[in-house]
Amino acid sequence: MHFTLCDLAADIAQNAAESGATLVEATFIETDSEFRFIIGDNGKGMTEEQLERAKDPFHSDGIKHPGRRVGLGIPFLIQTAVQTNGTWDIRTRKGNGTTVEANFDLSNLDAPPVGDVPGLIRTMLLYEGPGETVVRRSYEGIHGAIDYEVRKTELVDALGGLENAGALVLLDRYLRSLDGTDETDD
Amino acid sequence: MAKMTLEELRKLRDGKKTELRKRDSDGKSIQVIVGMGTCGIAAGAKDTLDAFIAALDEKKLVDDVLVRQTGCMGLCYAEPTVEVLVPGMPTVIYGKVDVAVVREIVEKHLIGRQLLDNHIQDRPAADIVAK
Numbered sequence: 001m002h003f004t005l006c007d008l009a010a011d012i013a014q015n016a017a018e019s020g021a022t023l024v025e026a027t028f029i030e031t032d033s034e035f036r037f038i039i040g041d042n043g044k045g046m047t048e049e050q051l052e053r054a055k056d057p058f059h060s061d062g063i064k065h066p067g068r069r070v071g072l073g074i075p076f077l078i079q080t081a082v083q084t085n086g087t088w089d090i091r092t093r094k095g096n097g098t099t100v101e102a103n104f105d106l107s108n109l110d111a112p113p114v115g116d117v118p119g120l121i122r123t124m125l126l127y128e129g130p131g132e133t134v135v136r137r138s139y140e141g142i143h144g145a146i147d148y149e150v151r152k153t154e155l156v157d158a159l160g161g162l163e164n165a166g167a168l169v170l171l172d173r174y175l176r177s178l179d180g181t182d183e184t185d186d
Numbered sequence: 187m188a189k190m191t192l193e194e195l196r197k198l199r200d201g202k203k204t205e206l207r208k209r210d211s212d213g214k215s216i217q218v219i220v221g222m223g224t225c226g227i228a229a230g231a232k233d234t235l236d237a238f239i240a241a242l243d244e245k246k247l248v249d250d251v252l253v254r255q256t257g258c259m260g261l262c263y264a265e266p267t268v269e270v271l272v273p274g275m276p277t278v279i280y281g282k283v284d285v286a287v288v289r290e291i292v293e294k295h296l297i298g299r300q301l302l303d304n305h306i307q308d309r310p311a312a313d314i315v316a317k
Contacts (some may be wrong), residue, residue: 007227014257015221065260072224109233119232123222124250126255148189166248168239170198177190 002076004115005104008164009037011073017127020045024133026124028117032141033107035114040099046092075077077102084111118175125152126162148178216251216296219269223258229265237288245292264307270295281307
């Protein structure tokens with residue numbers, strides 16, 4: 001079971017990245033009482049029947065991992081949302097991509113902690129599938145206000161690729177500076 | 187610290203470019219691949235990845251190592267799992283890689299060129315080798 005909401009979102013974002021999509025768009029909207037994410041892709045999508053089966057933790061198409069009988073990403077998300085007074089929604093059409101949206105009530109005693117949002121964004125930018133990943137993040141609350149957007153193509157251009165550990169160190173610093181959570185002072 | 191702009195990011199990167207070109211010419215490099223499937227994330231693979239970046243930064247190895255993410259490696263009971271490829275050494279998957287083990291991998295495997303016998307889990311699974 002995932003510890004933070006960001007872990008749940010990472011799982012859904014990985015599905016999007018592996019859907020054959022050329023574009024993945026994600027939006028994270030956070031306040032002190034609410035965390036909401038919308039992750040959409042233009043990948044292969046699902047039929048209604050496939051969507052029903054994706055909600056079943058004991059189902060897997062067996063293509064990615066031959067012989068495996070579980071698929072837990074979406075079931076974990078639904079379970080956590082249902083248990084903590086949150087909401088979830090999956091919109092999909094075969095051949096037309098999938099959008100997963102979830103809304104968590106942070107004042108609920110059982111709601112998981114939000115987790116490390118800049119770290120999640122870095123993880124999302126590193127998924128290999130889609131040519132472009134756009135992530136928007138906003139926060140408004142007692143810690144101030146954050147509002148920014150990052151694009152994978154711009155960052156790849158600025159850093160000359162994202163896999164080199166040197167680029168990752170800079171990417172991490174960049175994302176944390178946008179979030180205002182970096183510890184370095186200069 | 188104030189928000190960094192893309193331009194500032196580019197400048198920071200350009201400062202290191204000459205070193206990079208030198209390394210690219212020999213073509214081979216060390217790769218560290220962290221399993222970030224559902225199982226990996228649940229077991230703390232993100233902390234493992236963060237720890238690798240921090241340790242490589244500290245040891246000034248950032249320009250010599252590629253850090254990548256992959257999905258589940260089929261060893262869910264041993265997550266977080268990390269595959270380490272060093273040219274001239276056998277490719278191995280380490281299991282239960284927490285922050286302490288990350289430091290050991292960087293110091294003993296990447297720098298000392300010795301396998302960490304106690305943490306070896308497996309060779310790469312057949313279904314991820316094709317990739």
